[in-house]
Amino acid sequence: MGIKTSSSSFRQAALAASYQFSLGDKIVGALGALRLRFFPRRILVAGPFAGEFGHELMDWQAWVRAQVGRYDEVHVITYPGREALYPGCHVHTHDIALEKAGYRYGRMTPLQWEEMARAKAQELGLKNYDVLTALHLCTRYHKRYLLPAKFELLRASSPPGRFYDMAFHFRRVKKEGPDQTRNYDPDLCDQVAASCRQRGYSICCVGHPLYSYCPAGVDDLRSEDLQSSINAISSVRLLAGELSGPMHLAQLCGVPILIWADGQWRIDTCKSWNVFHVPIFVVANDTHRPEPDLVCEAIDRAMGELRQQSGPSTKPTLPT
Numbered sequence: 001m002g003i004k005t006s007s008s009s010f011r012q013a014a015l016a017a018s019y020q021f022s023l024g025d026k027i028v029g030a031l032g033a034l035r036l037r038f039f040p041r042r043i044l045v046a047g048p049f050a051g052e053f054g055h056e057l058m059d060w061q062a063w064v065r066a067q068v069g070r071y072d073e074v075h076v077i078t079y080p081g082r083e084a085l086y087p088g089c090h091v092h093t094h095d096i097a098l099e100k101a102g103y104r105y106g107r108m109t110p111l112q113w114e115e116m117a118r119a120k121a122q123e124l125g126l127k128n129y130d131v132l133t134a135l136h137l138c139t140r141y142h143k144r145y146l147l148p149a150k151f152e153l154l155r156a157s158s159p160p161g162r163f164y165d166m167a168f169h170f171r172r173v174k175k176e177g178p179d180q181t182r183n184y185d186p187d188l189c190d191q192v193a194a195s196c197r198q199r200g201y202s203i204c205c206v207g208h209p210l211y212s213y214c215p216a217g218v219d220d221l222r223s224e225d226l227q228s229s230i231n232a233i234s235s236v237r238l239l240a241g242e243l244s245g246p247m248h249l250a251q252l253c254g255v256p257i258l259i260w261a262d263g264q265w266r267i268d269t270c271k272s273w274n275v276f277h278v279p280i281f282v283v284a285n286d287t288h289r290p291e292p293d294l295v296c297e298a299i300d301r302a303m304g305e306l307r308q309q310s311g312p313s314t315k316p317t318l319p320t
Helices: 009-016 023-038 053-059 061-065 110-124 140-146 186-198 226-233 245-252 264-272 292-308
Strands: 043-046 073-078 090-093 129-132 164-171 203-205 236-242 257-260 280-284
Touching: 023 110, 023 140, 043 110, 053 061, 053 245, 073 110, 110 129, 164 186, 164 292, 186 203, 186 292, 226 236, 226 245, 236 245, 236 292, 245 257, 245 264, 257 264, 257 292, 264 280, 280 292
Parallel strands: 043 073, 043 129, 073 090, 164 203, 164 236, 236 257, 257 280
Antiparallel strands: none
């Protein structure tokens, strides 16, 4: 088990479990994005975002942030607890269950996005407003050429509490669809944590308490509030785990990550989304369940390299 180029049926299955944009959708999205860019109204309603956390971080929130100065008010519709992603915005929550939302931007159609956004605008009594949905960002060309983005470091300037050598995000999400195998077995989590403690590392766990695991005896910094997770991630030298949303959150916090995944394409996506150029260390690209010894050996190598590095660049570049 190690680094090798591999293909995965997960990618095809995940695409099947998300809304697929037609050519007509892309044209409508492009025309709508151009109008939003050059002829904005007074108020913006952005969302609902009902897809994967990683895509909210790298394919959504930065484009919403870029609109804040262009509108008198920006209203965002997303999952509970994610206010930290949208400074200067009025954040509203939907009741779409993460487990049922689907992949990428989710299962909802552009018409459903539009209807939910307009229903929220009506509920709030908004007038003279625009609606921004994932339809306006549905290809890399839409994102790069039609609407601006504003990626900003999320790292807490003065993280509360102690500083840790490393944190783990042990994924434990039971979503409808193809990704049941991505969770790291609790027994393996326990072994990795115990081995790290034996090596003298100070460790903690981060993530959402409903969707991640924390071994007994490990400092539990999991939280439903994203700002608390940002604070926790900002207090570590390295975040390790299966490639998932919190790993991309660490990238936006400027914190190095150590990852594993079943498929080189997923590693490549992580690298292309690395807008602040943080160090990325890879345990394996051919499994969701690397052996604990392999994980710990990679941690030792990563920590050794980080001690010799002066720190990552923080000049953002757009994802491709």
